[in-house]
Amino acid sequence: MSLVGRSRQFISIIKRISKNPRSYSSVSANGPSEPIISSTIIGNQPTSSIPPPLESAAVDRAAGKPWSFLKYTLIAALTGGVATASYATYAYTLEEVDEKTKALRASAKISGGSDLSSFDNFQAMLKPAAMTVPAKLTELYLDLRASTEEHIRGFTEPSSDMLLPDLHPLEQHVFTLVLDLNETLLYSDWKRDRGWRTFKRPGVDDFLEHLAQFYEIIVYSDQQSMYVDPIVDRLDEKHCIRYRLSRAATRYQDGKHYRDLSKLNRDPARVLYVSGNALESCLQSENCVAIKPWKCEAEDTTLLDLIPFLEYVARHSPKDIRPVLASYQGHDIAKEFIERSKEHQRRRQEQKQQGRLWRF
Structure with a gap:
């Protein structure tokens, strides 16, 4: 074969290789060897079809365990x-x-x-x-x-450990009479057609005016001061009440506001607490004088009936009022005091008749 023919044959082989690179990986004088996959074909395949290496997933799981x-x-x-x-x-x-x-x-x-x-x-x-x-x-x-x-x-807790100022030195012998407000001195009632109305208990004016001669009178309520102050102003026109204590002075316990007499800055042996709900509203039951709650009964005389007992206590000034009140436990104090007074008078009459004077 001539040189020109060989050249043409070589050129045709080169063209075929360029048109179909999969067919030949190299060229030799003896013809093409086994086909080899080209790297360009691998590079053109979709990358999403390649699964992630197992080693990488294991490393991620191992890194997540400590966290x-x-x-x-x-x-x-x-x-x-x-x-x-x-x-x-x-x-x-x-x-x-x-x-x-x-x-x-x-x-x-x-x-x-x-x-x-x-x-x-x-x-x-x-x-x-x-x-x-x-x-x-x-x-x-x-x-x-x-x-x-x-x-x-x-x-x-009460707003202070000493709710009242110190008692005057000349009044150290005076007893403190603590009075509850609602259902004791007055009664507040609400109706839809007229709203709130407050009524004074029968005899409250005479009660306050008479006992102010013997006692330091305090009003103690679990209502807010914005309610207590105007009510007491209208109730006590003669200024028989020395101090007013409202909700800020109570102890909140078990969902209720209690009167804590230990915070009054007064000798507990000389404190009486009068209330229609005394045992339910006061922490010191030994100082309580329980009376009937007032619900607007027109013929009520409870306050007036209590005056003789309170006056007797103030005049005779026992060293400790708590044992005295304990002796009346379970009784209506006003009625029981009258009965004891009658019994005392009867005994004195008998002693006089016998020529002996029994000293009470």
């Missing part, structure tokens, strides 16, 4: 801390919790000494480091509980 463990550990620690704080709040007072956690809080402040070895110093510092977080959380709990209880006391 999940940390998350559940924090949740468990938080739940345990809240449960512990709730139980401590329910079972112990603030002072008891403070006393029981002193050792825990002190352990976080221990430090090593200069005369110890490095290893001993490391051991001495390791325990405080481990106890720092519980100790700080305990201190935070104590601070939060103290501030919360102080805030709550503003609503549940």
Whole structure:
């Protein structure tokens, strides 16, 4: 074959290779060898069809395990801390919790000494480091509980430990007569056609005017002062009542506002509390004079009937009124006092007849 023919044959082979690169990977004098997949074909295939390597997925799962463990550990620690704080709040007072956690809080402040070895110093510092977080959380709990209880006391405790000013030195012998307002001195009634109306109990004016000669008279109510003050102004035109105590001076307990006579700044042996709901509204039952609640009965004489007993107490001034009131427990004091007075008069008459004077 001539040189020109060979050249043409070689050129035709080159053209076929360029048109179909899959058919030949190389060219030799003996013809094409086995076909080889070209890298360009691989590069043009869709990448989404290639599955991710198994090693990469395993690494992702392994990296997620510590974070999940940390998350559940924090949740468990938080739940345990809240449960512990709730139980401590329910079972112990603030002072008891403070006393029981002193050792825990002190352990976080221990430090090593200069005369110890490095290893001993490391051991001495390791325990405080481990106890720092519980100790700080305990201190935070104590601070939060103290501030919360102080805030709550503003609503549940009387506004002061001494609700009344000191008694004048010349009146140290005077008894304090504490009177409830509603259903004792007056009655407030509401109707749709006329709204609120307040009615005075029969005999209240004479009761206040007469006993003001012997007693320091206080009005104690669980109503707001904005209600108590105008009512007392209209009730007490002769200024027989010295002081007025309203809701801010009560103790809120078990959903009710109680009168706490221990906060009056008066000798409890010389305090009487008169109320239509005395035993249900006062924390010191030994000082209570329970009378019939008034619900607008026109023929009521309870206050006037009580005057003789209260005047007798003021005139004879017993050292402690509480045993006297205890002797009337279970009785209507006004009626029982009349019966005892009659019995006393009868005995005196008998003694006079026998020529002996029995001293009461």
